[in-house]
Amino acid sequence: MAEQSKTVWSWVYEPEHHRPQAAGRGRYSRPLAVRDQLVVQSFGQEVRRLREERELSASELAMIVGVSQPTIIKIETDCRANIELRLLWDFAEALGVQPAHFLNVCEKAVLAGARQHLRRKPVERKKP
Numbered sequence: 089m090a091e092q093s094k095t096v097w098s099w100v101y102e103p104e105h106h107r108p109q110a111a112g113r114g115r116y117s118r119p120l121a122v123r124d125q126l127v128v129q130s131f132g133q134e135v136r137r138l139r140e141e142r143e144l145s146a147s148e149l150a151m152i153v154g155v156s157q158p159t160i161i162k163i164e165t166d167c168r169a170n171i172e173l174r175l176l177w178d179f180a181e182a183l184g185v186q187p188a189h190f191l192n193v194c195e196k197a198v199l200a201g202a203r204q205h206l207r208r209k210p211v212e213r214k215k216p
Contacts (some may be wrong), residue, residue, distance in 0.1 A: 130197035138183040148202040152182040
């Protein structure tokens with residue numbers, strides 16, 4: 089079995105002139121921006137944390153939410169980027185939190201990533 093790539097892809101329709109030309113990429117796919125990767129990663133980590141806190145297995149959560157177990161695993165391991173709003177609502181209901189909880193977690197991750205990206209490194213000055 090082939091090793092699964094850790095690159096997260098978004099399945100968004102793109103006009104013909106924006107479509108990637110490289111082999112191995114889907115017609116309607118493109119790599120996610122760093123911000124979007126942070127959102128996908130933080131959402132998946134929070135779903136896993138809440139699931140384990142409530143002592144639910146991935147298959148039990150999948151049955152409650154109404155998706156397959158592989159979908160739960162893909163979301164938790166940052167391999168699925170296209171989360172529908174309905175799924176966000178279903179996850180929140182199944183895990184006993186408000187939908188806004190997931191949005192807050194994702195927002196904090198993006199802000200932390202932006203702060204880390206904007207940190208200035210000390211400049212070493214040469215002495216004459």
